[in-house]
Amino acid sequence: MKIKRIGVAAIALAAAGALTLSGCTSGAPSSTEGAGSSTAIITTNGSEPQNPLIPTNTNETGGSKITESIFAGLVYYDVDGAPHNDVAESIETDDSQTYTIKIKPDQKFTNGEPVDANSFVDAWNYGAALDNAQLNSYFFEGIEGFSYDENVPELPGLEVVDDTTFTVTLAQPESDFPLRLGYTAFKPLPASAFDDLEAFGENPVGNGPYMLDGEGAWKHNEKIDLVVNPDYDGPLKAVNGGLSIIFYATQEASYADLQGGNLDVLDQIPAGALSTYQSEFEGRSVNQAFSGIQTFTVPERLPHFSGEEGKLRLAALSKAIDREEITDVIFEGTRSPAHDFTAPTLDGYSEDIPGTEVLEFDPEGAAELWAEADAISPWSGSFQIGYNADGGHGPWVDAVANQLKNNLGIDASGAPYPTFAEFRTAITDRTIQTAFRTGWQADYPALYNFLGPIYGTGAGSNDGDYSNPEVDSLLDEGLAETDLDAANEKFQQVQEILFQDLPAIPLWYYNVNGAWSELVDNVQYGWNSVPLYYQVTKSE
């Protein structure tokens, strides 16, 4: 009898399966409107935010994709990374040190509270205070009174003049300060947020083009639903009905969903599909450079890499790498060989800075330089590049090591660390005894962001402990300029020195790789690789 029952169960199961077939092909949430519907919800990929959704504590892509959509800052960046006023009416300065910021009147948060000067000043003070330990606190370090050693609840450099005006006084001139103001850390917060910031981070209230679709719109580990904020009337006004950001644990799953018609806009392509996605989504894919660069750093403290010998060896290493070949073969053309230390999307970028030849592939020249260095002190040991094994860096590190081996005749290899945390810890506490991979993705679109924080003496991310007084003074001079072009000229002079010293060896610029479904139109990817969701239209 039991067997028969099992047979019945199998049949019932097959029937149940057949039923679900008809029910599960409808795909993404749909709207009833016609082409370019203003109520259509765009589905896109994201990842579970690592932190509560508070702008000053959001520094990774999963969270910032959301905070960028629900908060409007003083300025926004257009598709080329050029800043334009959003909430700000005007940002003025005479000396690049004191800024007077006026904001547009009658702006509101989605809970009805006004967006005024205090919304910014209070949010920034909170973000800067040491006791609050915000991940983005270092963005406020230039403001007068900022301290890493004691808790400063109210920065003396921030002053509210009236409801719509406040002034910012910096400790020293910084010409690119206005450029930074579009970054997540500088968003405003409503006064009610400070009653209970943890609860606020779960259900944030903003002033941006989108807002949360009610309490509990953030379904942890699954998705977050955003709808259009009807009160937002700025330049980023959304033409669709909202955003549904689905959290994926793997790139493969998000790509399969795009293929299966369950996803509209994707901004990442898994390694296995890099060679095929452009033909599979013909006319609906993107492969363009954005503001990020991959480098590797050889700290001066390693034997053979200091002084004149070090410079020769670094130049030899750089010339021994065929960037073109690696970007073509390993990355299927989805990276672009680097010509400087910054990124090609930035204002003031040039690929002809004097000294850039050191990034060209020249195996004979490399071998000669290496031999010259050997004449100073003969090379011994092996050359290793450290990397984290959980980030897909293995193939290119091995390729670079192989080229060094072949072109310089030395023993070279990758040195993997199992996890990112272990790798970064070894770099931060300086226990790493090899070269290591480094990378930078812009916080805001400016040359200085790629230079000051990495190559200034004692700068936060100066992992190789590089120090050159000439570089420091040129960086300061650039910041003191009031004219951006003049400032960029100084920064390019910094790069000329960097080409001589090679505190990091530039490899290639990151590209954004993405694709979208047939249902959506007008998809563009911004300077920082995030799609400009507000302008995407969707038909049904």
Place this chain on the structure above:
Amino acid sequence: MAGYIVRRVLQAIPVLLGTTFLIYFMVFAMPGDPIVALFGDKTPPPQVIEALRERYHLDQPFIVQYFIFLGNIFRGDLGVSFSGQPVSEVLASTFPVTLRLAALAIFFEMVAGITVGLISGLRKGGIFDASALVVSLILISLPIFVVAFVAQYIFGIQLGWFRTTVGIGAPMQDLILPALVLATISFAQISRLTRASVIDTEGQDFVRTAASKGLSRNRIVPVHILRNSLIPVVTYLAVDFGTLMVGATVTEGIFNVPGVGRTLYQAIIRGEGPTVVAFVTVMVLIYLVVNLLVDLLYAVLDPRIRYAK
């Protein structure tokens, strides 16, 4: 019987304490500083790192951290993930999903595995038996991610029979495909196990007696052969259920199932101690309960086994 259960439950307490201690120690000993990793490729100022360490009690020595954790558990507080969600909520939202996935997979592999194994065993050496052997061997030798990707590509993308990944709320119809994938591996084991066990039982005296008593084949096979062949199979199913509850990481990742495996993997990568420890503790608990149930089930299947006293 009741006494036996009480004894088993009491035994579980030191096991639980021991495992939380071990897991906590392992998470603590994991190389690398999760706080540093929070900043990506950028290097944070040391003072900010210190302040964050203090917030998550990471500046305390291991044993102090462990007792803070243990004390909080007794107050029902499992801690908070980096994203500010109470770990108890994470547990409550992920375990039911994995439980449903595991139950579905067990159901598939049990129905298919026992049916195939029984037929193979009864017609030992026949064409069905030979082909079942070949299929089982192929399935056993395939890594699960290959099965998962191929199934996703064919049934999800090409044929469109199933959604490519599991949708919001993990509805049952979306879980069918990942459950089938999970079931393929164990199906092979179960059918082989059932087959061997059936052949063994069929040669037993009591089966011959039943046949010579004139009982029909329809009664002998389910009542005398199958029931007595199921003991090793049930043990295997229970172990497999435990494995599915904790080890579906790969499949959950490929089908984006918001379940235990995927969440735990992310927590390990991010170094979220409280989440990892809480998850593993619950997994140990499940393992203990499932094993107890299996032991009780033996008595039902085989009247000779009794937990008297």
